Amino acid sequence: MFNLNFTICRLKSGELKYRIDLKDSKSPYSFSVHNSQVEIDAGFENLNNLLVIEAKNRIPQDFMIRQLYYPFRGYTNLNIDKKVLPVYLTHADNVYAFHVFEFTDPSNYSSIRRVKQVNFIVDQSLAITLENVKQISKDSPNLKDTITFPQADSLTRVLDMLQHLRTPKDKFELGSDYQFDERQGDYYGNALRYLGFASKVEKNLS
Template sequence: MSSYNQAWLQLIASHVDLSQPVNRLTSAQIKAVGKEPRLMTKFDSRSSRPTVLKDNGLFLLPETNGSYLLLREDGYCDLGSAASQDIEDYQAHFPIHFEALENSSSEMNNLDRLFLCGLIGEFVGTPALWATIRGRRFAPEFRYRVGELGEFCAKGIQYEVDQGYESADEIILFEAKGTTPSDFLIRQLFFPFKVFSQTCRKRIRSVFFNFDATHSVCSFFEYRFEDPRQYQSISRIAERHFRVRFPDPSLLTLDELFRQRRRESSQEAWEIPQADDFSKIMELPLKIAEGYDDSGLMATAFDFDARQSSYYRKACEQMGLVTSHLGRYILTEQGRDYIALPSEERTRFMMKMMLAQPIVEAAFDDALRHPNHLISLQNISARIEKESHLSGETVRRRAQSVRSWLRWLENALGELRLGGEVLKID
């Protein structure tokens, strides 16, 4: 069991009456079990909650700037994903070359690029937009209800808006994720909505945005609160999904990257992790540096469960960036060098690390010999089965991870052109 889950068990045992639907915790109580409240209270999805909260149907909301409500209710909203036929292709064009935005994958950076190329204006139906709101703020006092649990009062809490845009008659508030969650915490839209509805005369709109870096798909979901007093009155009123191509003149060609690939890694050559999203592999060392240094805490950072945390940690170990000791995730010397790089250099660094993995080299070799220059799941699986200790359905799952990495690379480079041939992924 992770130290994060152990700490929550201790908190529940000492301060919570599980027979009651409403309990309260303080920052001081959380600190007393040796944890930082900001890390212990970030549950942006159902699966990122500690086990004891999941088992008892509980979720957390801030009540003041130093206390929390622990409520037996469902505080999350299902998100869903785009069917392939619903994804629109979009070629981004910028009026100038924005060097400062190159190769960063943060939520705010994704929104900035989509705003500058006009896609956000297209989704909201208002091209005349101005970016006026961003970051953490303290909220004025407001009241609201959660299901049948009664009325609650938020006093001086902090809330965050990833980006807010303003037109002549509307304010559009965005919550953004660089992941593809299956659900999200309603508070992330509801609290900003309450604050701006209370303090502004313009119409308030709420949008949840996520970016699937593996497939370069941007998803926009607009929500409305049918009863502004009721936390759970959220309903979806619009959604659109775009596969976006961004121009990036700074990236090397695949041939150049192969010549410069890095061969350092810390595990056996044919150890192949089950980690589909390469952008999360890139981000995990940065999260460790921020203090998310075990499987439970990493799950809260990425909105997935502790098992997936271990998969992505193993992928970073394979890249030589991370090691673990007694359940703690630790940056290697190479990992510390990696996080110190500028963001654009980190992308090129990780491309070279990916290309040094034997399974990736083998996939390209097989594709160059294929009559249609195809990178196929079947051939990747055959290579893994031949060269590694893996067998059965595990082989296919790991092959799917490798294929996802190559799709990420294809999206980043525009195409996989190697030795004069354009390789395609099935």
């Protein structure tokens, strides 16, 4: 059981020294930071653990390790008698997903490893049976597709996009919203069309 300890906390990193593994080098790069700003969206603690949370209200393609590493190091350096757990929280399609990470070597920025993911749905149920799926398949017409088969790799992100399409968006805007390039924006736009959640409007450039 965890108790709420702080929310949206801003603090200074103090003196941080760490290493970053380089792709084309056997030797890591030594890095030093002095009083960089650190922002923590939320924190929870119990007798043994302290959770520091970076939260996003959508599912980005990736994130900066710094958002977890600096809070982790900041509290680890205080020599508290609790294990510091860096957590990346995303909220999409009414699902709260807690991505729990660890740094196997606290002095190495590149040693991040995902431990587990835990999903929660508040006041709702996702109860669906195999019979439900069979019935949906039986009732669905077998029509010839006129839309390119989607190459989007995250159904959760596709569903999350529905919340952000109250105003029309093109592939560039989708890419910008979710921090990926226009090609992937096109993939996800086509996925929405393929599933019947959106339609494509051709612009007249004349």
